[in-house]
Amino acid sequence: MxxxxxxxxxxxxxxxxxxxxxxxxxxxxxxxxxxxxxxxxxxxxxxxxxxxxxxxxxxxxxxxxxxxxxxxxxxxxxxxxxxxxxxxxxxxxxxxxxxxxxxxxxxxxxxxxxxxxxxxxxxxxxxxxxxxxxxxxxxxxxxxxxxxxxxxxxxxxxxxxxxxxxxxxxxxxxxxxxxxxxxxxxxxxxxxxxxxxxxxxxxxxxxxxxxxxxxxxxxxxxxxPMMEQAVITGIAHDTSEVKVTIRDADDTPGIAAKVFSSLATNNVNVDMIIQNVSEDGHTDMTFTCPEADLPRARSVVERLLPKIGAREYLVDESIAKVSIVGTGMKSSPGVAAKAFTTLAENNVNIELISTSPIRLSVVVNAEQVELAVRCLHTAFGLDADSVFEETMLSAEEIAAKKNKGR
Amino acid sequence: MxxxxxxxxxxxxxxxxxxxxxxxxxxxxxxxxxxxxxxxxxxxxxxxxxxxxxxxxxxxxxxxxxxxxxxxxxxxxxxxxxxxxxxxxxxxxxxxxxxxxxxxxxxxxxxxxxxxxxxxxxxxxxxxxxxxxxxxxxxxxxxxxxxxxxxxxxxxxxxxxxxxxxxxxxxxxxxxxxxxxxxxxxxxxxxxxxxxxxxxxxxxxxxxxxxxxxxxxxxxxxxxPMMEQAVITGIAHDTSEVKVTIRDADDTPGIAAKVFSSLATNNVNVDMIIQNVSEDGHTDMTFTCPEADLPRARSVVERLLPKIGAREYLVDESIAKVSIVGTGMKSSPGVAAKAFTTLAENNVNIELISTSPIRLSVVVNAEQVELAVRCLHTAFGLDADSVFEETMLSAEEIAAKKNKGR
Missing domain, CATH: 3.40.1160.10 (Acetylglutamate kinase-like)
Structure with missing residues (x-):
């Protein structure tokens, strides 16, 4: 073929x-x-x-x-x-x-x-x-x-x-x-x-x-540059990552550097990083990484816990990242607000948020990923008039279809 | 290993x-x-x-x-x-x-x-x-x-x-x-x-x-050169060849050249060639080749039959070649006579014979190959005192034996 x-x-x-x-x-x-x-x-x-x-x-x-x-x-x-x-x-x-x-x-x-x-x-x-x-x-x-x-x-x-x-x-x-x-x-x-x-x-x-x-x-x-840009180009999702939270680490300078340089040295590809506001000199530190890197991430974190004064660490393997992408976001304020409102209205709980100039990503529970993608897709006016069909077929089905047509 | x-x-x-x-x-x-x-x-x-x-x-x-x-x-x-x-x-x-x-x-x-x-x-x-x-x-x-x-x-x-x-x-x-x-x-x-x-x-x-x-x-x-040579070094056999006989071909110059150059051009690896004495201007021509080359040999011979005035061709797939090999043969007359006598005494019929200075090969019926190898092996004094055992084991059995020994 x-x-x-x-x-x-x-x-x-x-x-x-x-x-x-x-x-x-x-x-x-x-x-x-x-x-x-x-x-x-x-x-x-x-x-x-x-x-x-x-x-x-x-x-x-x-x-x-x-x-x-x-x-x-x-x-x-x-x-x-x-x-x-x-x-x-x-x-x-x-x-x-x-x-x-x-x-x-x-x-x-x-x-x-x-x-x-x-x-x-x-x-x-x-x-x-x-x-x-x-x-x-x-x-x-x-x-x-x-x-x-x-x-x-x-x-x-x-x-x-x-x-x-x-x-x-x-x-x-x-x-x-x-x-x-x-x-x-x-x-x-x-x-x-x-x-x-x-x-x-x-x-x-x-x-x-x-x-x-x-x-x-x-x-x-x-x-x-002559072409009018849609604000949002598409919605992507990723269910292959896991979330690791380090609880109550010392909130002193250099702690984050220690954690993330150790992870990098051990080939853990960290994606999102979120550090909460400090309470009583301690803080929670959360990151996501590919599921495949989790065993290495665990051993790095376990080794570091005592050195950074942390109490424990938690792993959540049941997460999904949903991202809204569009070059037009740069010049369109209000995308984040609209996204958060839409998710809230659909009872989707946001666990983590990260942004770039042309992307907004949220981490949600893996069970809610389809709901999150669909409601954002609708809210940002991306829905087509017709329901997608063709590529839902498997390769074999498509091949069979083609053969019949000859 | x-x-x-x-x-x-x-x-x-x-x-x-x-x-x-x-x-x-x-x-x-x-x-x-x-x-x-x-x-x-x-x-x-x-x-x-x-x-x-x-x-x-x-x-x-x-x-x-x-x-x-x-x-x-x-x-x-x-x-x-x-x-x-x-x-x-x-x-x-x-x-x-x-x-x-x-x-x-x-x-x-x-x-x-x-x-x-x-x-x-x-x-x-x-x-x-x-x-x-x-x-x-x-x-x-x-x-x-x-x-x-x-x-x-x-x-x-x-x-x-x-x-x-x-x-x-x-x-x-x-x-x-x-x-x-x-x-x-x-x-x-x-x-x-x-x-x-x-x-x-x-x-x-x-x-x-x-x-x-x-x-x-x-x-x-x-x-x-200082080492005394045994007359015969060993007996080899080969059951992977077939015999093709062309019956009653014209016995004129160039016929053999025509047949064997056509076979060579068509990648048929001819091993032994025997041409019988001519009768009434016609002759039988026999050759052996690997079984894998037989389809090609058949098509060459079928194409040539009318051109060389031949009546038909016969194929015998049930043959075996038995060869007596030894550098010492060069200086020891009588090897062929001894081999033919031994085979005759054991009722092994010889179908074809070919020789080199240090090898004598005979083609026999495939069913008699073991008998032919054994009686020649004995006749030329190659038999060991003990019966062979070790390499009769399969690779797996040998591996098992070795593992047990550790």
């Missing part, structure tokens, strides 16, 4: 390069093999191991294209000229030497590039970490001066909210890099914020669209 | 390099993925796909070594400096630039090299084809000037015959390259003849031994 799609683009007169990720559960299986040998496998070996997943899919896609009568050639990260720093498992792309890809394109070949990987200056394979394949796609698009970087997924674009939660969510035709970044980091899983950040920096236009339909998706690009 | 073995060698004061093949059924699975897309996948993509199998095992072995507290580093064919020609799927090694492996050894690291693969002058990954990993091991051993190349398998060395067929077979302590080559090409599956040929050319001593025991195996090396 992917091969046919690439060929259709080629036939329409476009030069096209594909960037692939690993198939299905491949990466998980490779991680499982490594875990069975070592709880802390050497990073260089781990990266080399994981890089084989994309190398398998790139060769299979190239074969599929050739079988359909078109010329294709696979490129590993090394062959695609993707040079990174030496930070294994989370390498940063430094340069794309795109000469080899470019000359393949000029020869009428469809290059198929392995996402997620590059090589460092030692000639060792590195992987880019979470969001790596999307980032490779954007980097290659920049490297070859492409008009556009299309990123395919199982949804057909960026919505004003997750349609599985808010059935009246509508697809956006276009969204600014800034809004997309806030939505991604607030939990919208369609595009990785890292790839969006890269695209913003190098002004690569992204087209987020469905792998299962030819319908146009959402363009992610520089905000057009 | 492999990691522990390498570490034990290192602890004993040796510098050691490991060369690995792919795990279990990995290569078959990758071939299956490609076949599902294309009956004739592009060779460059196929090689890149298959090369991932060894890349996975090398990283896992390096991890296992590091987990046990020793330093290890994996090397793909490229990183190990294995340069080949551009013949995908059956590339020949041209050079081994072993500097990087050598400097790893000097730093106290155990290098783990992916077998079966190299790179060509375009920087593309090539695979070496059948016997590739053994050949890589020999090439790396030569490249770093190693004292010895140990090749591990599930049997503990080279025997005078396959012990599963001839229970009185005995293990050889040493065998010459020449005898080993004849045994390998006559069906002994322990060492690939390609690797033995490479070792002979560059005078690399091979130690063929068991992965499941510490017992010494068989050394494969240059024949020692």
């Amino acid at each position: 992917v091969a046919r799609r690439l060929i259709a683009m080629k036939q329409a007169g476009n030069d096209v390069v594909a960037v692939v990720s690993a198939m299905g559960k491949t990466t998980d299986e490779l991680v499982g093999l490594a875990s069975s040998l070592s709880s802390n496998p050497p990073a260089r070996e781990m990266d080399r191991l994981l890089s084989t997943g994309e190398q398998v899919s790139m060769t299979l896609l190239a074969m599929a294209i050739e079988t359909l009568g078109y010329r294709a050639m696979s490129f590993s990260g090394r062959q695609a000229g993707i040079e990174t720093n030496t930070e294994h498992a989370k390498a940063k792309i430094r340069l794309v030497h795109a000469d080899r890809i470019k000359s393949a394109i000029e020869s009428g070949i469809i290059p198929v590039v392995a996402g997620f990987q590059g090589i460092d200056q030692n000639g060792d394979i590195t992987t880019l970490g979470r969001g790596g394949s999307d980032t490779t796609a954007v980097a290659v698009a920049y490297g070859i001066g492409a008009d556009m970087c299309e990123i395919y997924s199982d949804v057909d674009g960026i919505y004003t909210a997750d349609p599985r939660v808010a059935p009246r969510a509508s697809k956006l035709d276009v969204i600014s890099y800034e809004d997309m970044l806030e939505l991604s980091s607030a939990g919208s899983g369609v595009l990785q914020s890292r790839a969006v950040e890269f695209a913003r920096k190098y002004q690569v236009v992204i087209h987020s669209r469905s792998a299962f339909s030819d319908a146009p998706g959402t363009l992610v690009k520089e905000a057009d | 492999v990691a522990r073995r390498l570490i034990a060698m290192k602890q004993a004061g040796n510098d050691v390099v490991a060369v690995v093949s792919a795990m279990g059924k990995t290569t078959d699975e990758l071939v299956g993925l490609a076949s599902s897309l294309s009956s004739n996948p592009p060779a460059r993509e196929m090689d890149r796909l298959l090369s991932t199998g060894e890349q996975v095992s090398m990283t896992l072995l390096a991890m296992a070594i590091e987990t046990l507290g020793y330093r290890a580093m994996s090397f793909s064919g490229r990183q190990a400096g294995i340069e080949t020609n551009t013949e995908h799927a059956k590339a020949k090694i041209r050079l081994v630039h072993a500097d990087r492996i050598k400097s790893a050894i000097e730093s106290g690291i155990i290098p783990v090299v992916a077998g079966f693969q190299g790179i060509d002058q375009n920087g593309d990954i090539t695979t070496l084809g059948r016997g590739g990993s053994d050949t890589t091991a020999v090439a790396v051993a030569y490249g770093i000037g190693a004292d010895m190349c140990e090749i591990y398998s599930d049997v503990d060395g080279i025997y005078t015959a396959d012990p599963r067929v001839a229970p009185r077979a005995s293990k050889l302590d040493v065998i010459s390259y020449e005898d080993m080559l004849e045994l390998s090409s006559a069906g002994s599956g322990v060492l690939q003849s390609r690797a033995v040929e490479f070792a002979r050319k560059y005078q690399v001593v091979i130690h063929s031994r068991s992965a499941f025991s510490d017992a010494p195996g068989t050394l494969v090396k240059e024949a020692d």
Whole structure:
């Protein structure tokens, strides 16, 4: 199906390069093999191991294209000229030497590039970490001066909210890099914020669209100053975080620094931080972090408790973060007030609040996340006239539908 | 288990390099993925796909070594400096630039090299084809000037015959390259003849031994002229071939050339060729080839029949080749006579005969292969005093035995 799609683009007169990720559960299986040998496998070996997943899919896609009568050639990260720093498992792309890809394109070949990987200056394979394949796609698009970087997924674009939660969510035709970044980091899983950040920096236009339909998706690009901005672009939610509260810590200078530098050193990705007003020289300190980081967070906090004079710590795993995002918020006062009022009217209790110039996030009980998203979606005028349907289908159902149509 | 073995060698004061093949059924699975897309996948993509199998095992072995507290580093064919020609799927090694492996050894690291693969002058990954990993091991051993190349398998060395067929077979302590080559090409599956040929050319001593025991195996090396040679080194057999007979072909010059050049062009690996005496200007032509090549052989022969005036062709899939091998045959007349007499006394019918200076092969009915191997083994004085036992155990049984012993 992917091969046919690439060929259709080629036939329409476009030069096209594909960037692939690993198939299905491949990466998980490779991680499982490594875990069975070592709880802390050497990073260089781990990266080399994981890089084989994309190398398998790139060769299979190239074969599929050739079988359909078109010329294709696979490129590993090394062959695609993707040079990174030496930070294994989370390498940063430094340069794309795109000469080899470019000359393949000029020869009428469809290059198929392995996402997620590059090589460092030692000639060792590195992987880019979470969001790596999307980032490779954007980097290659920049490297070859492409008009556009299309990123395919199982949804057909960026919505004003997750349609599985808010059935009246509508697809956006276009969204600014800034809004997309806030939505991604607030939990919208369609595009990785890292790839969006890269695209913003190098002004690569992204087209987020469905792998299962030819319908146009959402363009992610520089905000057009001539274009009238909606105040709110969308509502994102995230149920993958947990809340940790440290009770009655000493309220003396340097305590927060001690806690959060220890958490950072131990690779706990702290998201929101709230410190309450002091009472009797003691204070409560609350933060949220990904559920996956909780074991590390627990051990850091347990170790610190006596050193910061704290009484105890509490963990709440049943939380959800709901975020209202929009570049237009900057020039529209009253968004916060409207949001709080709406939630109160719907009996949604707000546990934590944090803000950026173009985002307002609240933490609520996980059981109330759907209610919170829906009532905010309605209150900020985002509801579509029709109820969302198409992407509620599973990939298999969509494929079946397409086959029937032929 | 492999990691522990390498570490034990290192602890004993040796510098050691490991060369690995792919795990279990990995290569078959990758071939299956490609076949599902294309009956004739592009060779460059196929090689890149298959090369991932060894890349996975090398990283896992390096991890296992590091987990046990020793330093290890994996090397793909490229990183190990294995340069080949551009013949995908059956590339020949041209050079081994072993500097990087050598400097790893000097730093106290155990290098783990992916077998079966190299790179060509375009920087593309090539695979070496059948016997590739053994050949890589020999090439790396030569490249770093190693004292010895140990090749591990599930049997503990080279025997005078396959012990599963001839229970009185005995293990050889040493065998010459020449005898080993004849045994390998006559069906002994322990060492690939390609690797033995490479070792002979560059005078690399091979130690063929068991992965499941510490017992010494068989050394494969240059024949020692001072050493008295046994007339016969061993008996090999091969049941993987089929026999094709073309009946009543024109007995004119160029007919054999036409048949066998067509077979070669169509990748049929012809082994033995026998042409009977002509009768009335017509002759029968018989050849053997691997069973896997039979479909191709059939289509070549069917196409040729009318052009060479032949009446029909017959296929016999139930044959076995039994070979008597020994460098000493050169200076000992009477080996053939003794072999034919022995087989006749045991009522084994000989269908075809072919010879080299140090080998005599006969084709017999597949049902008589065990009888033929045993009676020849006895007749040429190869029988051991004791009946073979140890390697009759499966790998699992041997592992269980070892665990019990600890």
